[in-house]
Amino acid sequence: MRGSAVSDGSVWARLPHELADAVRPRIPEIARACVDGIAAEIPEYSRSFGEGPARVAAIEQARRGIERDIDRVGTPAMWQADRLAEFRGHGRTAFHNGLSREAVQAAVRVSSRVTWRWIADIAREAGLSADVLYGAAEGMFADVETSMAAVAEGYRAAEAAMSGTGERHRRLLRALIAGRTPAEVDGLVAASGLPVPARVAAVAFRALPGAPEFPRDLLPEHVPADPAGDPPAALTPAPDTDLAALANLPAGWTAAVGPLVPPATAPESFRVARRALDLAARGLLDAPGPVVWCRDHLTTLLLLADExxxxxxxxxxxxxxxxxxxxxxxxxxxxxxxxxxxxxxxxxxxxxxxxxxxxxxxxxxxxxxxxxxxxxxxxxxxxxxxxxxxxxxxxxxx
The missing domain is CATH 1.10.10 (Arc Repressor Mutant, subunit A)
Incomplete structure (x- = not known):
């Protein structure tokens, strides 16, 4: 793997423990700054990293990664195998979430640049020498190459493992509900060979703890669906026919069907569907069965859009x-x-x-x-x- 020879921990091992001691208390701040930088500079991440659970998870992931890197300071250890595996996992996750390989590699670069700026400022505040700064820079930029190579490896592995229409459907589903740009969606459509209808309705699912698995035969094969995903979702151009079997959802499962909208506004349909699930769980929307049809509750959804x-x-x-x-x-x-x-x-x-x-x-x-x-x-x-x-x-x- 390119870069692995220089990113073997030897540079970090030569750095003084004082650097790690100065940086460690600031790691949570650095992690937040990394996520903010990625959200600001990379459009594919701006929505998910802007707020909510995805942002919290990204900050925690960044915190753990920076902590492991700082643990190598003054320690003659090789680059941890689990760290490389983590970056390969980032590549696989990016692929399955409909992100481009370029976007996730750019996220590595932005995160490394932000981290370096913080470490440099902290080292200066601690009165550490210029040699320490040069050493930290050398170690970090060598790590960037290794990290990006691992990301690319994981992404390519996920691409190679992709087979069948179902997986292509799931990737297209994730891209549409995540609000990718038209150009990005067009690229995924071209790669998948799947048609995109003029209007789609997003479906949000919720399963209570202990609920059985989602029955595979409840949705037609042509419906892009990922009820076990995060978040669980589906898309359909014909909700009345495609979703008829959802009336037979097993106990513990609920679904909400968002409005029919152009594909570009599928994220809004999904947002409304998730809001309907929340209100139904609180007993504020009446539904005769396990499926909430947002079209039947538009007035209530509008009235309760901002409580x-x-x-x-x-x-x-x-x-x-x-x-x-x-x-x-x-x-x-x-x-x-x-x-x-x-x-x-x-x-x-x-x-x-x-x-x-x-x-x-x-x-x-x-x-x-x-x-x-x-x-x-x-x-x-x-x-x-x-x-x-x-x-x-x-x-x-x-």
Missing amino acids: FLVDQLASTTLAPLAGVPGKRREQLAETLLALVQTRGSAPELGRLLDLHPQTIRARLKKLGELFGSRLDDPGERLRLELALLAERALPGRE
Whole structure:
């Protein structure tokens, strides 16, 4: 392997232990800086490394790697075999996640450059000599060659192991839901020989601990799917026919079907599907079976897209109801929602709510006292309707 002769630990072994002692407390900061640098410079990583679990995992991975490298300072040890295996694993993972080999190799370069800058600054702060800086630079840049060669080796091995339409489907699925650029997706499509439909719906899956494995025969072979992946997902241009068998999902499994969208916005369809799974798990979306169809819950998904803003809207818009006792408040809120939605008369609202018109008139009088001219303002009526619908969608928030 190119570079392995110079990256055998001999350079690091000549460096003083004081360098390792100075760097070690700063490793968590260096790891975060590496991930930030990769996200900023490499578009293929910007979405996943920007926030969320993938960013946390990447920082932890970087921390462990830097820690192992620093452990070699002053130690006459060969480059660890497990470190090379780790970089080969990075190459395989990049391939299966739809990343290009160039992107993952660029990530190695960026990470090494960021790490070197931090180590150089720390060494200067510690008063270490220029010889130490030169030695650290020599060791790091030799390691870059070794690391990139291992990444390429793992990537090529994954390419060679790829066989069958199913694997090509999974790669295309990952590329689409991860928000790759059109050029990147076009390259994967050309390499796979698979057609991309004009519109697709993303599917998100969730399995409770202890749930059985996903049955392989629940989805047609032509549907790109990876229910065991991270995150579990599928894509289909014909959800009604392709996903019919999901009604037979085993106990412990749930699926949510996102909106039909152009392939370029498949990540948004997947985001909405995952949000629907979260809301369904909290009992905020009703579904007759294990499948949540987002198209049936668009209003609720919109209202609960930002729960903080929902709380703000409800608390400010419905403030006049704050001092009304529980049952009475519920009755007035029910009548108020019917009023702003229909602008009906007391008899009409009575028929709608199955109440005597005189009861409705009494409630309307009270609402008039509480809300005044706001009931005649179209903009205010819209705010009231949204606040009341959101309050219904999030029970217990009033």
